[in-house]
Amino acid sequence: MNKNQKDWIDITSGVNVRKCMRCGKCSATCPSYDEMEYHPHQFVYMVEKGDIEPLLNSESLYKCLTCFACVERCPRGVEPAKVIEAVRLTAVRQQGNNHLIPDRIPEMLDDDLPQQAIVTAFRKYTK
């Protein structure tokens, strides 16, 4: 396990993953559950164990909608979305590792798509 990486994720998220009591409510309430390989409760558990590499390489990072349902509903105040955000940033902050590249934008556009969607996707998927 890469201890520096785990420490860095803990600092970035500001979350104490050890508070988790494994009730699974975060994953139960997640609107992206079916689309995820690793679910919110697994992010919390795997970061606690330092098993971070599989998370960094998983598409699950880009399925989180940042809707804060898990943050609001966690009975222990663990805030799983912040853990997912910290892992996602650890991935996209690496050189050449942006998930969304600007050249792909034109093909995603239609006449009604609000600017809000584009800026939000950039904020979430790139660095």
Next chain:
Amino acid sequence: MQTFTYYPGCTLRTKAKDLDTYARSSAEALGIALVEPENWQCCGGAYTTATNEVATKLSAVRTLIAGKDTDGLVTVCSACHNVIKQTNYDIARNESMQNKVKQYLELDEAYTGETTVYHYLELLRDVVGFDTLESKVVKPFKGKKIAAYYGCLLLRPSKALAMDNPENPTIMEDFIKAIGGTPVIYAQRNECCGGYITMEDKAQALKRSNAVMESAENMGADMIITACPLCLYNLKKNSCSEMPVYYFTELLAEALGLKENDNE
């Protein structure tokens, strides 16, 4: 007359002009002055929760500073509201963030979270008052069953947004009652529409938006209202439902007699 700083954000100037135009005309009719700051910048659409990100939060702080010397800062778009309120909450509690922002923006004094941020709905509830609004309605939505769609951004995380009860909100339903309509309560009203995932996974956006629309229709709604341009887009374009979707400001302006009636 009370004067508020009004932050439209990127989308209200382009794809969501109806959300903006009717917010402005209705405020004027209700005796509220909204002043748009010069040279505002996009809020970024999503708040970065990372504790070691500062640059991505600067535009929101600039907007907050612009609101300092008025009665408050008003936002209409759910995303702007979410980003700006979360920024304000975090900077008020984090001296290190205050110092970093002061240096980045070359401020004379640190910004410490002193601006009060109102979503337009909060302005209606807390400044105008729903009773006063009701008394000014000339074209009530009598007999209309209207579903309020909060989505994710208006309410959560509740400790930062502090707008309403995050699981059993009433602010939009009270608004609907004030304009003479009948609110429809349904299970999916505070669940996510799919948001920006529509950019790369239409199927997921479709699944989420369908769930919201079906949930409202099953409870008998005639129409659904939102404060978010991206919710409106998803519910209209990424769902199979034909139920009309409107911005809450369109209904507000119509009820106040400021807009032609095309919601029949």
